[in-house]
Amino acid sequence: MNASPDSPELEALRLSLEVAVRSVGLSLPLAVLAAWVLTRTRFPGRLALDAFVHLPLVLPPVAVGYVLLLLLGVRAPLGAWLHERFGIQLAFTTAGAALATAVMTFPLMVRAIRLSLENVDRGLEDAARTLGAGPLDRFLTITFPLMLPGILAGAVTAFAAGLGEFGAVITFASNVPGVTRTLPLALYTAMQSPGGDQLALRLAILSFTLGLIGLLVAELLVRRVRRLLGG
Amino acid sequence: MxxxxxxxxxxxxxxxxxxxxxxxxxxxxxxxxxxxxxxxxxxxxxxxxxxxxxxxxxxxxxxxxxxxxxxxxxxxxxxxxxxxxxxxxxxxxxxxxxxxxxxxxxxxxxxxxxxxxxxxxxxxxxxxxxxxxxxxxxxxxxxxxxxxxxxxxxxxxxxxxxxxxxxxxxxxxxxxxxxxxxxxxxxxxxxxxxxxxxxxxxxxxxxxxxxxxxxxxxxxSLYPELQSIIGPDLMGAVVEGLVTRVNTDTGSAELAVGAGALQVSLRDVAPGARVRLQLLARDVILATQPVQGLSVRNALASTVIAISDDDFGAVLVRVDVGGAIVLARITQDACRALRLRPGDAVWTLVKAVSTRGHTFTLAADSRSPS
Missing domain, CATH: 3.40.50.300 (P-loop containing nucleotide triphosphate hydrolases)
Structure with a gap:
């Protein structure tokens, strides 16, 4: 049962972690911005933006992957431009898997951050204002630290969910061993191949354990930060 | 400003x-x-x-x-x-x-x-x-x-x-x-x-x-409309005085208010201190003749300036006590019985203990500029 360094389990685990980390890194700043815009600003298209941000929650992941392919595929206009101009290829790469994962987990992250932002007392920001703090100063020293529990919760939840993203990844980034074959993709592949039952079981247990650890860490982290903030 | x-x-x-x-x-x-x-x-x-x-x-x-x-x-x-x-x-x-x-x-x-x-x-x-x-x-x-x-x-x-x-x-x-x-x-x-x-x-x-x-x-404090905000019971003229004598044994002090002196209940104060004092209108008694045999510590010669209905079934009498203005709330019946009119000379009676809790120390440099 021992997995050798190049075993498909370890490779899939490493890839899943890499994809999840990169997707969180990519979406976190944007999620904070989106949460801010959706909570604190009022403009005509706000409701539409809100719906758009939440779309991946209700769409089939394969559809999201397909849209990404249409936009950023090798021969799609935007994809071709990125490739020519910056040498960036997203389809069928690890970066592409991370992007697809980021899009899928974005609503989860925005929801958690938004909730924490709604709980930040505007009165504290007014107090900071009377003490001489400008807008950016107020955000960095008051609002952002008070949003931290929500940002952490959002990041860890998105990370845990990102480990298991399947449909969007396989559609947009395909199932390339060592490049985009993350845990769920490896599991699916094992199930499809004859005699892959043992590997599939091990991968399933691995996914299960990882997800559980992710959720537990999220909860503990949030509690700890809350205590630090004196909540 | x-x-x-x-x-x-x-x-x-x-x-x-x-x-x-x-x-x-x-x-x-x-x-x-x-x-x-x-x-x-x-x-x-x-x-x-x-x-x-x-x-x-x-x-x-x-x-x-x-x-x-x-x-x-x-x-x-x-x-x-x-x-x-x-x-x-x-x-x-x-x-x-x-x-x-x-x-x-x-x-x-x-x-x-x-x-x-x-x-x-x-x-x-x-x-x-x-x-x-x-x-x-x-x-x-x-x-x-x-x-x-x-x-x-x-x-x-x-x-x-x-x-x-x-x-x-x-x-x-x-x-x-x-x-x-x-x-x-x-x-x-x-x-x-x-x-x-x-x-x-x-x-x-x-x-x-x-x-x-x-x-x-x-x-x-003499402004009649104030009554609609604080209610009749808290109405009373606010006067400022200088502490001239202190008796720490009895917890009493003498204040120079206007041209006269006022005996008040006041502890923890030194001669020379400036204090602000509210004489609640309902605690102030008016007499048309000098009184004797009363426990009241202050009987001050004064003049009635104005009398007004207070909308609570009584009247507010404004009296001048040696330059300081004091309000007294008395019933309409009492006002009629004493036949009070502006310009009348009256005695304003103030119990020293009625000032307890209504006297506040002011720093010399924070006197209001009036």
Missing amino acids: LEVSVSKQLTGFRLDATFTAPTPGVIALFGRSGSGKSTLTNIICGLLAPDAGAVRLDGELLSDARAGIAVPVERRRIGYVFQEPRLFPHLSVTANLRYGERRRRSAPSVIAFDEVVGLLALARLLERKPWQLSGGERQRVALGRALLSQPRLLLLDEPLASLDVARREEVLPYLVALRDRLSIPMVYVSHQFEEVLRLATHLVLLEGGRVLAEGAVEEL
Whole structure:
């Protein structure tokens, strides 16, 4: 049962972690911005933006992957431009898997951050204002630290969910061993191949354990930060 | 000088207020809840923009709706102590106190960190987080934080309202100390008349979004409309006096008020101190002849100035006691039986014990400018 360094389990685990980390890194700043815009600003298209941000929650992941392919595929206009101009290829790469994962987990992250932002007392920001703090100063020293529990919760939840993203990844980034074959993709592949039952079981247990650890860490982290903030 | 002349339309409420108050000193904005006090303070500090009008502090224009001038809140250098302490929960007491100090820009440092810590007795609390403080302690930290931003004006919006009576007594003396030791002008919002008596040097009466009257506390204590705000039982002339004699054994003192002397119940005061005293109108007795064999300690020769119905079935008689004006509330029957008329000579009787709890020490330099 021992997995050798190049075993498909370890490779899939490493890839899943890499994809999840990169997707969180990519979406976190944007999620904070989106949460801010959706909570604190009022403009005509706000409701539409809100719906758009939440779309991946209700769409089939394969559809999201397909849209990404249409936009950023090798021969799609935007994809071709990125490739020519910056040498960036997203389809069928690890970066592409991370992007697809980021899009899928974005609503989860925005929801958690938004909730924490709604709980930040505007009165504290007014107090900071009377003490001489400008807008950016107020955000960095008051609002952002008070949003931290929500940002952490959002990041860890998105990370845990990102480990298991399947449909969007396989559609947009395909199932390339060592490049985009993350845990769920490896599991699916094992199930499809004859005699892959043992590997599939091990991968399933691995996914299960990882997800559980992710959720537990999220909860503990949030509690700890809350205590630090004196909540 | 703080000059305010603004109007603001809110849902179901209109503020239309104009007043001019001397600085330094404590300007009390006094009125019932919903009279526009908080709206007015928010306009002064800039958190709320007026629809029309201007705010000017010591000659500098802070906002002028017509000229399109509005100095941003963070550049006004107006300290604000809110009803709730609004301490930053993720920062220690020290970091809360330093928050404004670090952001004072080029403002001259009038009061130092150690001075504030000493004045407000915060030394024990510095390492704590806001949630480890009592309500009174929190409000003291909020006060210190506002002071350290080196404000040109300090706004206090009912800073004691969220505290119980015992906690109020824990904070009030510090406010008195601030008034007496610092030259920072303050705007103090309250609906407790006692707080006004203890702190204010200038009083602005607000009612329904309008300024009913403004002026020195002594002067406005005689203002009949004040009754509609504080009720008949708290009505009474406010007089200032100089402590001339103190008897520590009996807890009594003699005050020079106007041209006469007044015996009062007063402890912990030294001769030479200036005090402010409210003689509740319902505690003042009038006699048309000298009285004998009464326990009353003060029988002062005086003259009736005016008599008015008080809308509560009695009359308010305004009498001149050697230059000081005193109000007496007597029944209409008593007024008729004594046949009181303006110009009559009467004896004004004041029980010394009735002054207990209504006498407040004023620092010599905080006398109202009237």
